[in-house]
Amino acid sequence: LSDGNVLIISPGSPKPTFPDDGQLRLFSMRFCPYAQRAHLVLNAKNIKYHTAYINLTEKPEWLVEFSALLKVPALQLVEEKGQPSLIESLVIAEYLDEKYPQNPLLPRDPLKKAQDKILLERFNGITNAFMKILVHNTGLDDYWTALDVFEEELGKRGTPFFGGDKPGFVDYMIWPWLERLPVLEFAQKDLYSFDEKRFAKVSQLISLLKQDKVVKSFYATAEQHIEFLRTRKAGNANYDLLA
Numbered sequence: 692l693s694d695g696n697v698l699i700i701s702p703g704s705p706k707p708t709f710p711d712d713g714q715l716r717l718f719s720m721r722f723c724p725y726a727q728r729a730h731l732v733l734n735a736k737n738i739k740y741h742t743a744y745i746n747l748t749e750k751p752e753w754l755v756e757f758s759a760l761l762k763v764p765a766l767q768l769v770e771e772k773g774q775p776s777l778i779e780s781l782v783i784a785e786y787l788d789e790k791y792p793q794n795p796l797l798p799r800d801p802l803k804k805a806q807d808k809i810l811l812e813r814f815n816g817i818t819n820a821f822m823k824i825l826v827h828n829t830g831l832d833d834y835w836t837a838l839d840v841f842e843e844e845l846g847k848r849g850t851p852f853f854g855g856d857k858p859g860f861v862d863y864m865i866w867p868w869l870e871r872l873p874v875l876e877f878a879q880k881d882l883y884s885f886d887e888k889r890f891a892k893v894s895q896l897i898s899l900l901k902q903d904k905v906v907k908s909f910y911a912t913a914e915q916h917i918e919f920l921r922t923r924k925a926g927n928a929n930y931d932l933l934a
Contacts, residue, residue: 696741699931702749706756709769715740716767718757718776720747721933722911722919724818724867725780729764730909731863732784736791746930781811784864796860807853807861813840814865821868825878825920834875838890841865845892851899858903862896866906869897873913874920 698707709716717733717740719726733740745754750761757776758765766783767776777783788796798804816837823829845853853861876883887894900906911919915933922929 698741698743700743700745700751702746702751704751706751706753707743709741713770716757716769717742718745718754718763718765718767719743720745720763720930722916723747723763724871725762726764727867727870727909728780728864729766729783729787731866731905732787732796734908735796735858735863735905736787736794738787738791744930748928748930781864784860788860796854796863798859807859810841810844810853810861811864813837814868816840817865817868821871821875824875828878831875831879831882831884835886835889838893842890842893845896851895853896858900858905862900863905866900869893869900870906870910871916872897874916877917877920 696709698709700707715733715738717726717729719730719742721744730742745751745763747763754761754765757767758778760778762778764780764783765776765778766786767774777786785797798807814837817834820829820831820834820837824831824834848855850856852858853865872885876885885894901910911933919929919932922932
């Protein structure tokens with residue numbers, strides 16, 4: 692788990708300096724669901740790392756040195772030649788799973804691994820619908836239809852988690868959006884209705900993951916997510932909240 696430095700990068704801040712201790716360096720944002728994926732995998736594998744939280748409204752000029760697309764998460768591999776950085780949350784997560792064999796998250800069987808990766812491709816239906824709801828105030832129909840896929844798949848697998856009897860790669864990769872269901876409720880107000888009968892298995896998955904020590908290690912409450920969204924919509928996103 693992260694017991695390294697946690698740096699808050701404000702607008703105009705110089706490039707951060709980290710201890711020369713060989714620990715991975717994660718450039719993140721506390722309320723970014725894609726960055727949360729990286730934190731969850733690092734914590735699941737008990738990897739020590741340093742964190743720099745970035746203000747994504749006013750990105751520092753030096754961020755391009757670590758993230759060519761100016762996105763988070765970005766993970767700097769200080770022990771590798773040239774200290775390269777990786778971007779894209781699924782790329783980072785899969786790299787960590789292969790590089791650090793403890794507590795494997797993806798299946799080792801090639802077919803099952805491929806099927807999990809296809810399932811995550813289909814999760815784009817949820818991430819896209821989530822953004823459309825927050826940005827364009829579209830309805831929830833597309834979101835629920837996309838979630839049906841995961842309800843059905845849990846039924847087919849017959850296990851409490853997508854990873855079997857314990858959380859695996861798919862569980863941790865989709866969790867950040869399940870954690871943010873209260874954000875949709877806040878945004879849609881009376882139009883929001885989570886059907887616990889329609890999504891009985893997903894409801895159980897949410898309850899189980901809330902008790903998981905890895906999820907607990909990087910969790911924000913509904914109130915905290917809503918407060919961040921409120922400040923962001925007001926044009927003054929509170930990036931220091933929880934950081």
